[in-house]
Every structure is written in C-alpha cells, then in structure tokens.
Amino acid sequence: MEKQLPEFLKELSAELKDAILPYWMTKMVDHDHGGFYGQIDGMGQLQVGAPKGSVLNARILWTFSAAFNYYKDPEYLRVADRAYKYIDSYFINEQNHGVYWMLDCTGKPLETKNQIYALGFMIYGLSEYYKATQNADALRTSRMLFRSIEKYSFDIKQNGYFEAFDEKWQLLEDLRLSEKDANEKKTMNTHLHILEGYTNLHRVWKDDKLRKQLTNLVRVFMDKIVDPDTDHFKLFFDTDWRYKDDEISFGHDIEGSWLIQEAAEVCGDRRLVAKARQLAISMANAVLAHGFDQDGGLFYAIKPGGQVDTDKHWWPQAEAMVGLVNAFQLSHNVAYLDHAMQVWQFIKEKIIDKAGGEWHFRVNREGIPYPEEDKAGIWKCPYHNGRACLEILKRLG
DSSP, X not given: OTTHHHHHHHHHHHHIIIIIHHHHHHHXXXXXXXXXXXXXXXXXXXOTTOOEEHXXXXXXXXXXXXXXXXXXXXXXXXXXXXXXXXXXIIIEETTTTEEOSEEOTTSOEEEOOEEHHHXXXXXXXXXXXXXXHXXXXXXXXXXXXXXXXXXXXXXXXXXXXXXXXXXXXXBOSOOOSSTTSOXXXXXXXXXXXXXXXXHHXXXXXXXXXXXXXHHHHXXXXXXXXXXXXXXXXXXXXXXXXXXXXXXXXXXXXXXXXXXXXXXXXXXXXXXXXXXXHHHHHHHHHHHHHHSBOTTSOBOOEEOTXXXXXXXXXXXXXXXXXXXXXXXXXXXXXXXXXXHHHHHHHHIIIIIBOTTTOSBOSEEOTXXXXXXXXXXXXXXXXXXXXXXXXXXXXXXXX
C-alpha cells in the first residue's frame, strides 16, 4: 500500500490536469455566443446548436473554481471567470430571484422553470467561485438563491423541500428532474444537492439561518431519507414523506455518505458529526455488500422488484473512490483504500476514453460504451470526475 498510494495520487493528478480539465478548456468553449457549448455527443461530435443547461454551467463554474483554489493556476481561473460571467449574464433571473433551467445556444431562455436542484448547484458553484475571487456579486447571488429556496421551496409544515416551480414560483405539476424520475413532491437527489450547496455556502457566509437549515437538512437525511434497515437512500417521497419507490441508487448512496458527513462537520455540532461519521461507514458498507462487480466497477442501481442494473456510469465510479477513501480515513481500515484503488483501475481500463478524451458516460457489464450517450452535455460534466480527483488529492496528498 505504501508503494501504491503515491502512484494512485500521481495518476489522479495527471488525469485531472492533463485530461479532464484540458478537454473542457479546449473543446467546450463557445467563442461565438459566449460561455460553453451545450453538447458533445457520444461519437465526439460537437453540437454547436445544442441548448445550454444551468446544471452543466454551474458544475463547470464549480470545477474550475475548485481547481484554481487547489492549484492556483491562472488558466483555471480564466475559465471560471468565463463561466461566472455567462451565468451572471444569462442564467440568473434577477427579476424573480431564480435560475433559468435551459437556454438556447445563443443565450435566450428556453425553459424558465425554477428547478430547485439547479439552484442548489448554482449556490455550489458561485460559493466556490467566491472563495477563488472574493467577488462580492457572486456571494450576493448565492445568498439571493438561498433565500429563494427557503422562501418558496421549504415545507414549513412537513419539513424538506419541494422540487420545482415556474418562473414566478408557482409549484409545477410536472416536478421531475428528468424523464426517468418519479413525479413526486420531494426527492433524495434534490435534497442532496441543496445540502451540498448550503455546505459550501456556509464555508464563506457564516449566517445563522443558513447554519440552522443546513443542520436541519442533515437531520432530514438521517431521519427521513436514509433507510435505517438497509443504510441505503430512499429516493422518492410525497409531501408527507411517504416512500414511493424501492429503487436503490448505489452512486447516490456512496456520494451521500461523505456529503452528509461533510455537511455535519461544517455545521459544527459534535453529536451530529459523530452520528454522520458512523452513517458514512454504514452506507459505504451497504454499497460494498452488493454494489460492486468483480472487475471493481460499481453497478448503477437495483431497480424496483430487485433486478440489478449492471451498467456502470461514469459518475458513480468517481463518487465511489471518494466515499471509500472517506471510509478509510474514518476507520483506518486499508481495505477501503484498496477498494478505492480497484475502482480507479476499472476507471482506467473501461471508463476513460483514451482515444476521444474525457470519460464515457456509461459502459455495459462487458465494458462496452454506449455511443448514444453524451461525452459532454446537460448531465455530463467535469464535476464528478474532477471533484473525485481533487478530493482524494486534498485528503491523501
């Protein structure tokens, strides 16, 4: 292990600096309309007329801000500046204190709904950019979006957050984040990324209400969203927190294991931190029990009824490395670190596109990529794989 760890960290740094970040810096910058293109398809073809998603752009902002904060390379800051200027000019709906979900390729609003998931990611990206630049307007916008979420989305009766609203903050009938999701009032996924955004914002803005709501969110996860019998997330709920689906998402489980702990530590409540650390180990163990294939890759999900979705998407592999490294740091059990390195070996062999660059969106159990899936797009971004490299370098480097 002493010999393997330096090589592991060296390879992660090289992947981030020599592959992931340059891909987005060279292939995705839109010189005609500003910001970044909306899509490169699975065959590597740039789609110049593709719409531009708020989540993708917020994730680009976070990634390059975080890369600058770690490496202090001014090239990364220039990309972060570009992302911030485009978001500030086109995605932020100042009049209604929200975020446009989708723009056309020229920057005109295409879908004006306020999907709370997107507001959470904007807070995440803007607060990281504020760390890099001390840009007061970026912090102001982060605070504005926090207040919008609390004013319109927070359920003062039953706790938690509602999913989606129109431009003027009327609750939508179709609340879904994507077509594959259940149309329910509350979801694990949106709560996880509000948690993530609030955690990062609290690092730079020590507001009492923010701390209170972040602490509450950690407890919501512990009391409502994590199944105490299985240590997996429940995914979809009605207003009263009745569980509406029995699917298991391995990637979200392992991602949530360390994000909940991180949030508790930022809140600073000792008892909550102790409970969150125990939960992180329990959730990692639950994923280890039946989530991994023999090749080291993480399966996507267990579908309702018990059928395993054996596809391996790029982002659960990235989150698995972080969650397992986190479990190693908590327990000092090197088996977790060894398993994280096995995941990295799988990523190198099957997920990284050595010919076309970046990571394949997903591969089947035989390791064959799906050519219809984007290389870059509304959901395919540099955030999961970029963050995994940065997190592990910060933790173990």
